[in-house]
Amino acid sequence: MPRSINNTSYRGSSTVAKFCYTIIIAFVCYAVVFIVKNTLENHNAESMESYEFSNYIKKYKKTYNSSEYFRRQKIFERASKDIERLNQMENISIDVDIYGYTKYTDWTSYEFEKNMLLQNTTPISLCKKETREPKPLNQRLLENLPQVVDWRSKGIIGPIVDQKMCRGCWAITVTGATETMVAVDLQKNGTFQHLNLLSIQELIDCSKVNDGCRGGKPSTAVNYLINNKIPIVSQLEYPLKLVDEPCKLHGHPSGVLIKQYKELCNNDEEVMLRHLADVGPLIAAVNAKLWQHYSGGVIRQGCLGNEGYLNHVILIVGYNLTAPVPYYIIKNSWGVDYGDHGYVKVAIGGNVCGIADEVSYIIV
Structure with missing residues (x-):
């Protein structure tokens, strides 16, 4: 009887361990997906802002040196948020x-x-x-x-x-x-x-x-x-x-x-x-x-x-x-x-x- 009880305990413990393992794997997978999704969204947003700024400087024939380019891009991105607020x-x-x-x-x-x-x-x-x-x-x-x-x-x-x-x-x-x-x-x-x-x-x-x-x-x-x-x-x-x-x-x-x-x-x-x-x-x-x-x-x-x-x-x-x-x-x-x-x-x-x-x- 003791051996039977031990086997039952072992099987129960194994089931709990598998369940916990599954939960951990699911959580890790969700975290990875969440991080990747946000990274892609941020990347897409940055890509869109870069695309809009590129079109902007073409339209208005703007020219900058390399350091000035990134400074003006940051100003442009802040202005985009101001424009949205003004329209609201x-x-x-x-x-x-x-x-x-x-x-x-x-x-x-x-x-x-x-x-x-x-x-x-x-x-x-x-x-x-x-x-x-x-x-x-x-x-x-x-x-x-x-x-x-x-x-x-x-x-x-x-x-x-x-x-x-x-x-x-x-x-x-x-x-x-x-x-x-x-x-x-x-x-x-x-x-x-x-x-x-x-x-x-x-x-x-x-x-x-x-x-x-x-x-x-x-x-x-x-x-x-x-x-x-x-x-x-x-x-x-x-x-x-x-x-x-x-x-x-x-x-x-x-x-x-x-x-x-x-x-x-x-x-x-x-x-x-x-x-x-x-x-x-x-x-x-x-x-x-x-x-x-x-x-x-x-x-x-x-x-x-x-x-x-x-x-x-x-x-x-x-x-x-x-x-x-x-x-x-x-x-x-x-x-x-x-x-x-x-x-x-x-x-x-x-x-x-x-x-x-x-x-x-x-x-x-």
């Missing part, structure tokens, strides 16, 4: 991304702000900042407006300019607004033939109260021209260089004299829309910090909630009230390979990106 922030209900890869995606946010945006934190205009809550648009007033206004359709908006590494958005916008208002007057009296492009470089070089390619303000630039009776000459006469150079105006140059410069501070947006419909384009300061990754569509939220920090000057050339999200048509100065062929759409209502805080227009 916009709460897009349709299958359209507002943010995506741009020619600035391989830049850090610091590089973008330093090279593309105005650095001075004082107001861009003479407006005094007011703290105010966004209010809904007056629908009755909107119904009495043309539903779509686009001054480009009249052939009086100049081509998109690429400011490159010159922070001359203020000069680009002032000349753009001025040449358009000259064309508006010529169209009214039936003598308009073609748009006469004016010299951006003149303002960069000769506006002594501004700082050239290091930045400036439309208000001080235009008031300097008015007070000193200085005309803006044609671009043919004073070509664009996008670098700071000594002023080349001499004697009594012939050009366009600006008569008045009017500012609309802390606006109701219905006032802006009425001006755009009845008079012409508007100069506006905006917070463009997150425009680094703008690729198209209507911006509704993308200003970090800090509309009061205005760092870029643009020209509003129209609006569209019939779109699912009504928007302003903004002429930017970062080239035709940026945004919507050089343009940006910003939602009407809510003072998005501070667009209604510092607005102005020119009378010629």
Whole structure:
């Protein structure tokens, strides 16, 4: 009997051992599969990011040395996550991304702000900042407006300019607004033939109260021209260089004299829309910090909630009230390979990106 009991114990122990062995093998196999699977997923993700970066540098014709390549790739990968977050922030209900890869995606946010945006934190205009809550648009007033206004359709908006590494958005916008208002007057009296492009470089070089390619303000630039009776000459006469150079105006140059410069501070947006419909384009300061990754569509939220920090000057050339999200048509100065062929759409209502805080227009 003892031997029989021992055999039974042995067989029981053997069964338990086999069971434990099976469990261990299964666990090890699962762990191996898990590790391999995650390794492959990480490898695939890295391969996808490398593939996207490779396509990106081809599209935008980027060139780096070997060490710079990997640094820019890391910046690009971080930016990809920022872009995903920005699109989520916009709460897009349709299958359209507002943010995506741009020619600035391989830049850090610091590089973008330093090279593309105005650095001075004082107001861009003479407006005094007011703290105010966004209010809904007056629908009755909107119904009495043309539903779509686009001054480009009249052939009086100049081509998109690429400011490159010159922070001359203020000069680009002032000349753009001025040449358009000259064309508006010529169209009214039936003598308009073609748009006469004016010299951006003149303002960069000769506006002594501004700082050239290091930045400036439309208000001080235009008031300097008015007070000193200085005309803006044609671009043919004073070509664009996008670098700071000594002023080349001499004697009594012939050009366009600006008569008045009017500012609309802390606006109701219905006032802006009425001006755009009845008079012409508007100069506006905006917070463009997150425009680094703008690729198209209507911006509704993308200003970090800090509309009061205005760092870029643009020209509003129209609006569209019939779109699912009504928007302003903004002429930017970062080239035709940026945004919507050089343009940006910003939602009407809510003072998005501070667009209604510092607005102005020119009378010629």
